[in-house]
Amino acid sequence: MGIHNAVKNIKSISAYQVIQFVIGALFIGYILWRLNEILRVNPIYGPDTWMRFAIAGLILGSVYALIAIGYTLVYGILFMINFAHGEIMMIGAFGGYFVFEALNAIPTPTAADPELTFLSAQPVISVLLAFIVGMSVSALSGYFLEKIAYRPLRSAPRLVPLISAIGASIFLQNAGQLLFGAQRRDYLNPEVLTRGNGWEFPVGEGTVILPYTGALTFVLSFLILIGLFTLVQRTRLGRAMRAVAENKPVAALMGVDVDGVISRTFIISGAMAGAAGVMWGIHLGLVYYFVGFIPGIKAFTAAVLGGIGNIPGAMLGGFFLGIVEAIGPPILGLSFQLKDVIAFGILVLVLIFRPTGIMGEVLTEEKV
């Protein structure tokens, strides 16, 4: 009986593995053929163009990573997808926007430039203030979101808070439209950070620009990611978070304030979304009530790609998705309209080989 079952198992596994292998071989073969085609046979892109693709992908990826962390942290602790996370980012973007607008209203005239405002005179302080305010309002929104939309449903079946999350997302979008209007607004950056300005360096036949705003986004998000990783791994709060993620009742018995830890998790993920929102505004210059929706969906994809619940996985997934979106279409020779198709296609492929994501932990019965 036991032997019979074991044989059956081996047979079914190997059939599945054959399918996996064929799909994988076909895909890798296709990619290699395309790479050969685009790099050697018909090189329509110079090194400068590839460089531009890479820069665009890395900057976008760093923002995705920052947002994806929020999904992963909340999932790790509550096993729910916080679909309103993109809207939390939108709130943070607006926070930074209003700080810049307010600072631009403070005149600090000098002899050389009588029209100078505080915003351009003190860019470091201005940017710092924008991040502090953006992160604070997002953190607060995250805190209240959990209190109002999720805490009352803590013991409900798992689908219920998910639906509540979608409702909260729609509510926040519409609240944003009512509060801030339907029009798209432009981030008024300090003069140093004018969009399009950057370090220019020659690559191949062209000149590649690394925009200051992009560099700021990339470096800052990297620092925040390292900070978060340290927080989770090295501090008391981080240990409590990990304990709650592992087993809530036991953590509570050990004296961990479970509700408090969950609240703080939402505050941290909110603050990171807020930082992402301000970066989005500074680098891409666009803010309106719907601005969080697409990055939210993309970051959720990144979190799943990296293995939801896993912090380094979310970071990796974010960068991976950003880069695939930028260089996927040219490598496959497709229109940029199809970049989402490529990104989600890669997601499907990754999930075929690793159902838990690139760095995903194996979900135990208990967690599922």
Add this chain to the structure above:
Amino acid sequence: MKKRLVVLFSVLVIASMALSACGPGASKAPEACTEDPLGCAVIEKGQTIKIGMGAPMTGEYAAFGIDISQGASLAVKDAGQFEGFSFELVSEDDGGSPEGGASVANKLVSDPSVVAIAGHIFSGATLAAIPIYEKAGLPMLSPSATNPDLTAQGSKVFNRVVFTDATQGKFAASYLVDTLGISKLAVMHDGQAYGQGLAEVVRDEFGVLGGEVVAFEAITPGESDYSAALADIAAQGPEAIYYGGYAADAVVIVNQMSQADLGDVLFFGCDGTFGEDFVERTGDNGEGAYGTSLIPPASDAKTTFDAAYLETYGEEAGKLSPYTWSAYDSAAALIVAIESVAIVGKDGNLYVPRTAAVEAVRGIDGYVGLTGNVTCDAIGECASSGPTFYIVEGGDWVEAK
């Protein structure tokens, strides 16, 4: 419903009695309604004559819907009273999508006091709505749906006061070749009915005129980052980029062009990208960009309208979208056409024979609106004037020579 039938029947009886008593000419209303294969719109005493509109009032392109309904509302206000009935604009949110267009149309045809449709706004939503209005006999006069196919389907009810994308595309291609001397063009669009339709006309026409189209690329509208797609286009070395789509996305593209080494490349937009919004939000990046517009030349009527718009909505006309003026013309021309066929019945109700109304709108001839002369041809093209090209100079749109 039954009650209404009883009322209608008693109206008929009374009217026929009146006819026999006073001879012919006393009241034609019921007869016109029974003769009309689609019947009448009935506006009971005390109700308003409703002009319907399907527009994106929420979502990404809400600015268009809000602006267009505001422009049309002013026309409704200016129309005043007709035989003791006042007009009302009913703007329903169709989200700009085909699904929304169809559901709004179904909602509007179910209301017997809706007599005409000033819309829809987006071409995709309009295309989905036309068959529904066709069945119900509601004349349409769109201020902004410009896809060429819309009038090519033999619809009796659909008309528009804007020039078509085909006209605009041809004008734009020849302007690029003849006036600006461009020989290598990249064409981009947002993959929507309006943008793609326009972009395809420009691509084909530009090729016919002897130019080379080096790239034809679609983007996903509503995103904030097109720098990778622009880097791809930069690798093809175009002299100009033509974009078919709306200002919201055009602004993002223009602002990111310099990062992709496209800083010296000319940006040529369409009437969807034209507007204050574009200038304001592109700043220095937008200098030298071209646009196409249906903004009418200055006139007394336009000055009056602009002042009324500013007073009513606290915002300058044209700031939210360039369709304000054609929205006003659309509603105003519809009202004139409806008034020409509406009949007050003996019972004090207002009757608008459906088929007659459809014919009256198609027959609009020589109506002088804000956008110029409105005269509908056999397929429902009512704009007599072509597009005007503008260029951004010193932070403002000026007419390009």
